[in-house]
Amino acid sequence: MYLKRISLINFKNIEEAQLDLSPRINCFTGDNGTGKTNLLDAVYYLSMCKSAFNLTDSQSTRHGTDSFMINGIYLSENQRTENILCSYKRSSHTKKVCRNGKEYDKFSNHIGLIPIVLVSPSDTMLINESGEERRRYINSFISQYDNDYLAALVKYNQLLGERNSLLKRQDVRGFDDMLDVFDMQLQPVAELIYEKRKALVNELLPIVVEYYKVLSQDKEDINLVYKSELNEVAFDEILRRNAQRDRINQYTAGGVHRDDLVMEIGGYPLRKYGSQGQQKSFLIALKLAQYDILKSRDITKPILLLDDVFDKLDLDRVSQLIAIVGEEKFGQIFITDCNKVRLNSILENSGHEYTLFDVDNGMITKV
Numbered sequence: 001m002y003l004k005r006i007s008l009i010n011f012k013n014i015e016e017a018q019l020d021l022s023p024r025i026n027c028f029t030g031d032n033g034t035g036k037t038n039l040l041d042a043v044y045y046l047s048m049c050k051s052a053f054n055l056t057d058s059q060s061t062r063h064g065t066d067s068f069m070i071n072g073i074y075l076s077e078n079q080r081t082e083n084i085l086c087s088y089k090r091s092s093h094t095k096k097v098c099r100n101g102k103e104y105d106k107f108s109n110h111i112g113l114i115p116i117v118l119v120s121p122s123d124t125m126l127i128n129e130s131g132e133e134r135r136r137y138i139n140s141f142i143s144q145y146d147n148d149y150l151a152a153l154v155k156y157n158q159l160l161g162e163r164n165s166l167l168k169r170q171d172v173r174g175f176d177d178m179l180d181v182f183d184m185q186l187q188p189v190a191e192l193i194y195e196k197r198k199a200l201v202n203e204l205l206p207i208v209v210e211y212y213k214v215l216s217q218d219k220e221d222i223n224l225v226y227k228s229e230l231n232e233v234a235f236d237e238i239l240r241r242n243a244q245r246d247r248i249n250q251y252t253a254g255g256v257h258r259d260d261l262v263m264e265i266g267g268y269p270l271r272k273y274g275s276q277g278q279q280k281s282f283l284i285a286l287k288l289a290q291y292d293i294l295k296s297r298d299i300t301k302p303i304l305l306l307d308d309v310f311d312k313l314d315l316d317r318v319s320q321l322i323a324i325v326g327e328e329k330f331g332q333i334f335i336t337d338c339n340k341v342r343l344n345s346i347l348e349n350s351g352h353e354y355t356l357f358d359v360d361n362g363m364i365t366k367v
Helices: 036-048 121-128 131-143 147-167 175-216 235-241 243-249 276-297 315-325 340-350
Strands: 002-011 014-020 025-029 067-075 081-089 094-099 116-119 222-227 260-265 303-307 333-337 355-360 363-366
Touching: 002 036, 014 036, 014 363, 025 036, 025 340, 036 067, 036 081, 036 116, 036 303, 036 333, 116 276, 121 131, 121 260, 121 276, 131 147, 131 175, 131 260, 131 276, 147 175, 147 243, 175 222, 175 235, 175 276, 175 315, 222 276, 235 243, 260 276, 276 315, 315 340, 333 340
Parallel strands: 025 333, 025 355, 116 303, 303 333
Antiparallel strands: 002 014, 002 067, 067 081, 081 094, 222 260, 355 363
């Protein structure tokens, strides 16, 4: 499936735009801050019902306006048309996502229809920030192909919030019995989340390693490790061990909400020992592996968004990346770069056909 046409009104700094897109490579060039990333974020929004950059819908609404609209016309491999409309109204806090004119009851029902993978400079948060960023990435990844996981995640977070609220009211009548009920309800969803995360990392690792070898010309060894308390003990035992601490601190100290994904290079933490080029290559390999796994779950080729990927990469790694994404298994690709000459040169040398757009202060023009 590919995005044939996108229309935007008042999304971030883009007042209005309507673009007819190539089913293969679409390139957007312009100075930093002109709106290239905003366009890619709009494409991401159509798939995931939210911004890729943890912005609220209000923050995604153009300054001085009350609402935004994103409309995407997609064409599937069997020539079926899908019309996706996302809209938000700031004054009433009303958000709608519609498919072919019918509004979704739950946004989660839309996730996975149009698989998407984004590679952007903000991915460095996966390396440099807390485990929350890496859990968010894993959750978003699995939720695109596994509805059971998404439902379990929603239920776990709801139960966890209620359990934490109860821990703040320990003088309530029947406290111990209610806590036991929450613990029994949490266990099966926590174990499902754990098993699916573990299975993903096991599947992900060899693919990431292979892509990294191609990008780096087999110069460094890398590794991914799924860190979870459930690797060692059962979930109910975690709750028992932490029972006194939970009561003192008034929140749930242990569980899958504390899981992490450890990234290593040469046996050492990537964050401390990886150069900028090595870190970026690792993240690109991770996202390309994500693409492969999403594609393996569905006949639909995911849309690939490459935002400012050439910065911090040497020419050899850039050439390898373009060679990879030019393969037949990849579908529609969006690329942004602030250097038009560089992007033209890279793609001309690759021999791949592409469509070029200029972006200037929210105005997008086909070249």
